[in-house]
Amino acid sequence: MQNIVEYSQIDIPFERGYSGKDIAILCSTTKEKARYHCILQPRMRAMMRHFGLDAVFTTADNVLGQGIVLDSIRRFSGLERNIVFGINPVPVPTQEEISENLKLCVASRANLQLHLLYER
Numbered sequence: 001m002q003n004i005v006e007y008s009q010i011d012i013p014f015e016r017g018y019s020g021k022d023i024a025i026l027c028s029t030t031k032e033k034a035r036y037h038c039i040l041q042p043r044m045r046a047m048m049r050h051f052g053l054d055a056v057f058t059t060a061d062n063v064l065g066q067g068i069v070l071d072s073i074r075r076f077s078g079l080e081r082n083i084v085f086g087i088n089p090v091p092v093p094t095q096e097e098i099s100e101n102l103k104l105c106v107a108s109r110a111n112l113q114l115h116l117l118y119e120r
Contacts, residue, residue: 010044010047010085011047011051013082013083013113014047014048014051014053015051018082018083019053019066020048020053020054020056020066020067020068021065021066021067021081022081022082022083023068023069023081023082023084023085024068024069024071024076024079024081024083024084024085024109025040025068025069025070025084025085025087026069026071026072026073026085026086026087026089026106026109027070027071027072027073027088028072028087028088028089028090028102030072032072032087032088033070033072036070036087037057037070040057040070041057044057054066056068057069057070058070059071059075060075060076060079061075063076069081073086073089073102073105073106074105076109077105079109080110080111081109081110081111082110082111082112082113083110083112083113083114083115084106084107084109084110084114084115085115085117086103086106086107086114086115086116087117088117088118088119089102089103089105089106089116090102090118
């Protein structure tokens with residue numbers, strides 16, 4: 001989990017002029033989303049302050065807002081962002097056949113960049 005939080009590519013979109021409204025961070029489940037929210041919020045707040053931006057997480061329900069969408073893959077279905085970070089886009093081990101569908105779903109949400117991140 002710590003490797004994902006410290007992923008070095010997360011700040012590049014901000015260096016290139018993108019804002020929070022261009023980014024979605026999608027987790028496999030709402031439980032994972034809640035877990036990552038607590039961990040990512042301090043890191044994102046510090047990093048975005050460095051770029052003079054507000055670090056606000058929002059959900060798929062508020063996709064038109066200015067914040068970074070942090071939600072589950074399924075709740076973001078039918079929506080898009082320029083840059084998408086997919087965190088652990090795999091179901092529970094007993095549902096391996098769903099894995100490829102989840103990856104495809106995450107990939108189809110990204111307009112410009114896709115980053116798939118997995119816990120070790």
